[in-house]
Amino acid sequence: MTEQAELLKELENQKYKYGFVTDIEADTVPRGLNEDIICLISAKKQEPAWLLEWRLKAYRHWQTMSEPHWAKLEFEPINYQNLFYYAAPKQKIKPQSLAEVDKNLLETYDKLGIPLKEQEALAGVVAVDAVFDSVSVATTYRAQLAEKGIIFCSISEAIKEHPELVQKYLGSVVPYTDNFYACLNSAVFTDGSFVYIPKGVRCPMELSTYFRINAKNTGQFERTLIVAEDDSYVSYLEGCTAPQRDENQLHAAIVEIVVLNNAEVKYSTVQNWYPGDEYGNGGVYNFVTKRAACRGQNAKISWTQVETGSAITWKYPSCVLQGDNSIGEFYSVAITHHHQQADTGTKMIHIGKNTRSKIISKGISAGHSNQTYRGLVDVAAKASNARNFSQCDSLLIGNKCGSHTVPYIRNRNKSAILEHEATTSKISDEQLFYCQQRGIGEEEAIGLIVNGFCKEVMQNLPMEFAIEAAKLINISLEGSVG
Amino acid sequence: MTALLQIKDLYAGVAENKKEIIKGLNLTINAGEVHAIMGPNGAGKSTLSYLLAGKSDYEITSGKIDFDGKDLSELTTSERANAGIFLSMQYPVAIPGVSVSSFLKHAVNAKRKYAGLPELDAAEFLKVLRTAAKELGVSAEMLKREINVGFSGGEKKRLEILQMRLLEPKLAILDEADSGLDIDALRIVAEGVNRLHNKDNALLIITHHLDLLNLIEPDFVHIYADGHIVRSGDKSLAEALEKDGYKSFLEA
Numbered sequence A: 001m002t003e004q005a006e007l008l009k010e011l012e013n014q015k016y017k018y019g020f021v022t023d024i025e026a027d028t029v030p031r032g033l034n035e036d037i038i039c040l041i042s043a044k045k046q047e048p049a050w051l052l053e054w055r056l057k058a059y060r061h062w063q064t065m066s067e068p069h070w071a072k073l074e075f076e077p078i079n080y081q082n083l084f085y086y087a088a089p090k091q092k093i094k095p096q097s098l099a100e101v102d103k104n105l106l107e108t109y110d111k112l113g114i115p116l117k118e119q120e121a122l123a124g125v126v127a128v129d130a131v132f133d134s135v136s137v138a139t140t141y142r143a144q145l146a147e148k149g150i151i152f153c154s155i156s157e158a159i160k161e162h163p164e165l166v167q168k169y170l171g172s173v174v175p176y177t178d179n180f181y182a183c184l185n186s187a188v189f190t191d192g193s194f195v196y197i198p199k200g201v202r203c204p205m206e207l208s209t210y211f212r213i214n215a216k217n218t219g220q221f222e223r224t225l226i227v228a229e230d231d232s233y234v235s236y237l238e239g240c241t242a243p244q245r246d247e248n249q250l251h252a253a254i255v256e257i258v259v260l261n262n263a264e265v266k267y268s269t270v271q272n273w274y275p276g277d278e279y280g281n282g283g284v285y286n287f288v289t290k291r292a293a294c295r296g297q298n299a300k301i302s303w304t305q306v307e308t309g310s311a312i313t314w315k316y317p318s319c320v321l322q323g324d325n326s327i328g329e330f331y332s333v334a335i336t337h338h339h340q341q342a343d344t345g346t347k348m349i350h351i352g353k354n355t356r357s358k359i360i361s362k363g364i365s366a367g368h369s370n371q372t373y374r375g376l377v378d379v380a381a382k383a384s385n386a387r388n389f390s391q392c393d394s395l396l397i398g399n400k401c402g403s404h405t406v407p408y409i410r411n412r413n414k415s416a417i418l419e420h421e422a423t424t425s426k427i428s429d430e431q432l433f434y435c436q437q438r439g440i441g442e443e444e445a446i447g448l449i450v451n452g453f454c455k456e457v458m459q460n461l462p463m464e465f466a467i468e469a470a471k472l473i474n475i476s477l478e479g480s481v482g
Numbered sequence B: 001m002t003a004l005l006q007i008k009d010l011y012a013g014v015a016e017n018k019k020e021i022i023k024g025l026n027l028t029i030n031a032g033e034v035h036a037i038m039g040p041n042g043a044g045k046s047t048l049s050y051l052l053a054g055k056s057d058y059e060i061t062s063g064k065i066d067f068d069g070k071d072l073s074e075l076t077t078s079e080r081a082n083a084g085i086f087l088s089m090q091y092p093v094a095i096p097g098v099s100v101s102s103f104l105k106h107a108v109n110a111k112r113k114y115a116g117l118p119e120l121d122a123a124e125f126l127k128v129l130r131t132a133a134k135e136l137g138v139s140a141e142m143l144k145r146e147i148n149v150g151f152s153g154g155e156k157k158r159l160e161i162l163q164m165r166l167l168e169p170k171l172a173i174l175d176e177a178d179s180g181l182d183i184d185a186l187r188i189v190a191e192g193v194n195r196l197h198n199k200d201n202a203l204l205i206i207t208h209h210l211d212l213l214n215l216i217e218p219d220f221v222h223i224y225a226d227g228h229i230v231r232s233g234d235k236s237l238a239e240a241l242e243k244d245g246y247k248s249f250l251e252a
Helices: A003-012 A026-028 A035-044 A049-062 A102-112 A117-121 A135-147 A153-161 A163-168 A180-189 A214-217 A431-435 A440-454 A462-475 B045-053 B077-082 B100-114 B122-135 B142-143 B155-168 B183-196 B210-215 B235-244 B248-251
Strands: A151-154 A192-197 A225-228 A233-239 A254-259 A263-273 A285-294 A300-307 A311-314 A318-323 A325-336 A341-344 A348-351 A356-365 A370-379 A386-398 A402-411 A417-426 B005-014 B019-029 B034-038 B058-067 B085-090 B094-099 B171-175 B203-205 B220-225 B227-232
Touching: A003 A151, A035 A049, A035 B183, A117 A440, A151 A153, A153 A163, A153 A225, A153 B235, A163 A192, A163 A225, A180 A285, A192 A233, A225 A233, A225 B155, A233 B019, A254 A263, A254 A318, A263 A285, A263 A462, A285 A300, A285 A325, A285 A370, A300 A311, A300 A462, A300 B085, A318 A325, A325 A341, A325 A370, A325 A462, A325 B227, A341 A462, A348 A356, A356 A370, A356 A402, A356 A440, A370 A386, A386 A402, A386 A440, A402 A417, A431 A440, A431 B077, A431 B094, A431 B100, A440 A462, A440 B094, A440 B100, B005 B045, B019 B045, B019 B058, B034 B235, B045 B058, B045 B077, B045 B085, B045 B171, B045 B203, B077 B085, B077 B094, B085 B155, B094 B100, B100 B122, B100 B142, B100 B155, B122 B142, B122 B155, B142 B155, B155 B183, B171 B183, B183 B210, B203 B210, B210 B235, B220 B235, B220 B248, B227 B235
Parallel strands: A192 A225, A225 A254, A233 A263, A254 A285, A263 A300, A285 A311, A285 A318, A300 A325, A311 A341, A318 A348, A325 A356, A341 A370, A348 A370, A356 A386, A370 A402, A386 A417, B034 B203, B034 B220, B085 B171, B171 B203
Antiparallel strands: A151 A192, B005 B019, B005 B058, B220 B227
16 A cells, blocks of 8 residues: 555544534633533533533542552552543644654654654644645545445544444443543543444454544543444554654543444554653653453454553453354553563453454563553353463563563353463574674664564564554664663 | 775684684685585584674774775674674574565565665566575575474575575575485585676685585685695595595695
């Protein structure tokens, strides 16, 4: 696929943008969180009463909860009353040309192979509309999806246009009582995506949350809901390889996925939020709850993630395997560098009979960073013949970083077969020497070796995404040696 | 004519413990020549090859190495490779997840970049790779495999020769190229090397055995012991060595 075709394809999935609420008055909503603010958010979004009530219930419950600290993460307590819960992005002085844009940022765009026009848009020099006359393209594809009965829109739009579907499924996988951050998100989420694939439909294209450029519109409290009816299939891409510099320090998103009989959902993420500087100043705190419920028989969910960003990552995309013969998969690459901290993994909850799950986790730590794989494999008493295979590999670069593996296994059924493999290794001097002796420079060699280490995960990403993600891995590890 | 490689009064050893392994080595190699270094175990033969290639564990205490008009100590490991030094390793290391073809593309393009040539795209590179592989009898299946992962001794050496063919070095150092090979595999390696050798490049063969030298004819044979060359001659020296052992030379 040519670059242009690739962009158009990404563009077509850009529905998100058109459903986004742009309200200048938003700037006037004060800091802090109380019931008035939640009422205001709900009113601005013209939400139905049931949703406001749900938000308020979540908020009241949230007040009884406390910030969890069981993860191996160190951070100062967050003052939740000091945040804006409904705010348009801050008005910043717009650069007049690329010459005024941070040189490092431009270098990164170049390395990722992002075209110049698009760089201008990413850096905020020109508006997105100036780059692509996109409306007609987007409309064409939207029509194509609509023809098949696929709904792909912002969650705000879905609340207005498909309230029955949203009400039926919202919070059904991640209830607002689930955890501190999920509860907060339920009270204050402002936008996100909604996908509905009707019975028997195979979605003809990869759905992306947003076009790369548009990524900066992502809210702090994003909420995504995907429903795959019987015998349907969809592959969904979230995120963006281009560095995302966000002023918001706290991100608490939710992704809920419902998979019914014989349906399959593939969910791929590339997360590259601002990781902070090399001394550990700044950076996004990313507390995400992602969960898929395989409610039907033979349902399948596959999570693939490449996590390179954020100062703090707290994220465990999970699979609840309720339906008999359902399958859950988790493929993850997490890279931490400098002073980044990541506590990430998955939960495989086996409830139905003959359920199968697979976990492939590749963690790469460099600099002074710290990384933990934390995973749960849980087999219920009735889940006969459940199977799990877990492989958790860690690669260390340098001798100041840390890597930890915490696999929890809870098995209440004797017929279960659970396998766990874990390795920790370092890039060997011999491997580096071998590459360098063949003319490959040290940083390129590290990129090559690390990409090889992650191969099993990377090959699960859709092609175009995989190429960018491979470049991203190289960039993320720059300066990790020497 | 200036020599391709000139080693003058070299003293060198392991960087970490300052242990001197090479003691007063002199060696000159011209383009077109084949040199063989033979010596007992522990004489420092591998140290010499690592030192030439620029492995970071080794350092020079005194003396000088010039390669193709450049002071070698001023070049990094990858620069030396791109300038034309190729070390066929005794034990090539495995790199899981990295395919032979992808690795070779990186290597070939690194060299082209160094030489100021445009990099090859995937299609152009594949063409070059397939031609080279065919010449050396390397199967298409092997190109897809992960580099040296699960390779037999013979396959590893064959892959080294394929890399040598693609990178077209000015000086190829074969470090114990015969170790772990049966006679058939040895013959294949030797044929590959002979095919690549011409008047513009040179070979430095480090070996224990006469077998390899019967297949790759050396112009010069050096007996190396205790960190320096104790005797130089032509191939007959290797034959004498095979007959009488190192002892007679070391006592001389």
